[in-house]
Amino acid sequence: MPTDRLSATFAALSDPTRRAILARLALGETSVSELAEPFDISMPAVSKHLKVLERAGLITRGRDAQMRPCKIEVNALKEADSWLEEYRRLWEQRLDRLEDYLQTLQAEEASKGKPKKEKNRGRK
Amino acid sequence: MPTDRLSATFAALSDPTRRAILARLALGETSVSELAEPFDISMPAVSKHLKVLERAGLITRGRDAQMRPCKIEVNALKEADSWLEEYRRLWEQRLDRLEDYLQTLQAEEASKGKPKKEKNRGRK
Numbered sequence: 001m002p003t004d005r006l007s008a009t010f011a012a013l014s015d016p017t018r019r020a021i022l023a024r025l026a027l028g029e030t031s032v033s034e035l036a037e038p039f040d041i042s043m044p045a046v047s048k049h050l051k052v053l054e055r056a057g058l059i060t061r062g063r064d065a066q067m068r069p070c071k072i073e074v075n076a077l078k079e080a081d082s083w084l085e086e087y088r089r090l091w092e093q094r095l096d097r098l099e100d101y102l103q104t105l106q107a108e109e110a111s112k113g114k115p116k117k118e119k120n121r122g123r124k
Numbered sequence: 125m126p127t128d129r130l131s132a133t134f135a136a137l138s139d140p141t142r143r144a145i146l147a148r149l150a151l152g153e154t155s156v157s158e159l160a161e162p163f164d165i166s167m168p169a170v171s172k173h174l175k176v177l178e179r180a181g182l183i184t185r186g187r188d189a190q191m192r193p194c195k196i197e198v199n200a201l202k203e204a205d206s207w208l209e210e211y212r213r214l215w216e217q218r219l220d221r222l223e224d225y226l227q228t229l230q231a232e233e234a235s236k237g238k239p240k241k242e243k244n245r246g247r248k
Contacts, residue, residue: 004140011138014131019207026214074215077208083143084205090150091198 005057006083009076012056017041018049025059025072035070129181130207133200136180141165142173149183149196159194 012018017039024035036046050070053059057076062069136142141163148159160170174194177183181200186193 006143007138007140009138010134013207014133014135014138016128016131019130022211026211072214074211074218077211078215081205081208081212083137084201084208087146087150087198087201088205090196091202094198 005076006079008056009058009080012052012058013080015049015052018053021046021049021053021070022058022072022077025070029062029069029071031067031069129200130203132180133182133204136176136182137204139173139176142177145170145173145177145194146182146196146201149194153186153193153195155191155193 013022020039021035024030024038032043032046032050035050036043039046050059050061054061057073059070060073062071137146144163145159148154148162156167156170156174159174160167163170174183174185178185181197183194184197186195
């Protein structure tokens with residue numbers, strides 16, 4: 001079981017049903033029965049997923065005993081996003097290198113004075 | 125066990141040691157023994173974590189049987205980042221609302237003709 005908050009957040013996100021529940025809650029607060037409707041799983045299974053999300057701080061539930069409406073909480077998601085942000089430079093650097101390489105290729109092509117077009121013509 | 129790639133990625137990220145391993149690998153390729161050095165865990169435990177990261181596509185390992193250097197792979201992280209991107213607007217909207225509220229407060233303050241400053245002076 002994950003003990004730190006970030007680990008609990010990532011663990012909670014490691015299930016497609018829980019991610020779908022969050023996607024629904026991103027549109028607005030809703031009751032558990034409404035939330036369960038589109039899913040082909042039992043109410044106890046939905047409740048179990050909600051408990052995992054709640055423990056990870058990804059959702060909160062209202063106090064009304066009958067309704068207990070669910071609400072998404074963005075702070076935990078934001079922490080996960082901040083963690084990933086550190087790695088964003090890795091693929092951004094890769095894209096930069098790819099762009100540099102493409103520009104080098106284009107420059108080489110231009111300095112040759114369109115030899116490719118000639119070749120293509122010859123082949124026709 | 126998570127079956128889809130995104131679930132496997134989030135599951136792999138739900139452990140502080142695995143996140144620390146990725147942080148080290150973000151600096152560059154390294155051997156397993158070098159990687160294990162700063163961690164107070166056994167080599168088999170490190171190997172187990174590496175297997176989870178490898179299965180999730182977060183790292184790849186070289187073919188050299190002795191070294192098997194580990195390398196971070198950014199694509200899986202990028203997919204997790206893309207998933208979180210959809211939710212970024214939720215906290216951005218919240219920040220916008222907070223900013224609007226602060227501006228309203230400031231405008232109200234300004235229309236009152238600096239009454240607060242007067243009060244502070246009186247207290248001194």
